[in-house]
Amino acid sequence: SHGPLIAPSLLSSDFARLAEESQRVADADWLHVDVMDYHFVPNLTLGLPVVQAIQKTSPVPLDCHLMIEAPERWAPGYAEAGARNVTVHAEACTGDPRDVARDLRAAGSLAGLALKPATPLDDYLDVLRDFDTLLVMTVEPGFGGQEFIAEVLPKVRTARELVQTGHLKLFIEVDGGINADTIEQAAEAGADVFVAGSAVYGADDPAKAIAALRAQAGA
Ligand code: DX5
Numbered sequence: 598s599h600g601p602l603i604a605p606s607l608l609s610s611d612f613a614r615l616a617e618e619s620q621r622v623a624d625a626d627w628l629h630v631d632v633m634d635y636h637f638v639p640n641l642t643l644g645l646p647v648v649q650a651i652q653k654t655s656p657v658p659l660d661c662h663l664m665i666e667a668p669e670r671w672a673p674g675y676a677e678a679g680a681r682n683v684t685v686h687a688e689a690c691t692g693d694p695r696d697v698a699r700d701l702r703a704a705g706s707l708a709g710l711a712l713k714p715a716t717p718l719d720d721y722l723d724v725l726r727d728f729d730t731l732l733v734m735t736v737e738p739g740f741g742g743q744e745f746i747a748e749v750l751p752k753v754r755t756a757r758e759l760v761q762t763g764h765l766k767l768f769i770e771v772d773g774g775i776n777a778d779t780i781e782q783a784a785e786a787g788a789d790v791f792v793a794g795s796a797v798y799g800a801d802d803p804a805k806a807i808a809a810l811r812a813q814a815g816a
Pocket residue numbers: 606607608609629631662736737738739740741742743772773774775792793794795796
């Protein structure tokens with residue numbers, strides 16, 4: 598029904614020039630914003646005030662990936678800020694993730710659930726009926742520029758089958774190590790949203806890199 602979505606990750610951009618960096622990827626589908634809190638992952642990036650500022654100037658809808666503890670407390674703020682999609686980690690939710698999905702949708706965004714590489718999909722199949730996006734991490738969350746973990750792709754395949762047979766209705770997003778060498782495997786497995794940090798912002802021409810990734814993903 599829709600072609601592949603390319604979501605450049607601001608994590609690999611110049612944090613001192615976020616407005617310009619969002620404009621350099623104006624032809625992307627979503628702009629991926631990695632929120633880290635030094636607790637859920639061993640890194641710290643930015644939070645709601647900065648996301649609110651980016652939202653005001655970004656030409657591309659925001660895709661907020663919350664790598665934070667107690668996401669149920671903070672996630673709706675990102676939806677209220679105007680993000681298109683807000684994703685929380687299943688491993689970080691203290692209560693039922695479906696409550697977060699309900700709050701996100703009520704606040705006006707799509708609701709996403711992220712799984713670290715070692716987290717089984719099977720534990721969340723029921724829960725995912727209430728979500729719009731499944732984010733399958735293809736690296737350990739925390740840093741850009743890591744190597745793609747192909748062993749995670751069976752989760753993408755299973756999710757795609759469940760979407761094809763009508764059991765789930767989800768964007769299937771992959772995040773980590775996506776580049777010209779890996780995107781085809783992820784697309785073949787059934788992903789339809791592709792986060793790319795270093796592959797886009799590390800390129801001389803980010804617009805060209807986005808177009809190339811989109812073509813490789815099967816647009
Ligand atoms: C890692 C982040 C990713 C990161 C991907 O925890 O979730 O979004 O920016 O960077 P690359 O594409 O360089 O692996």
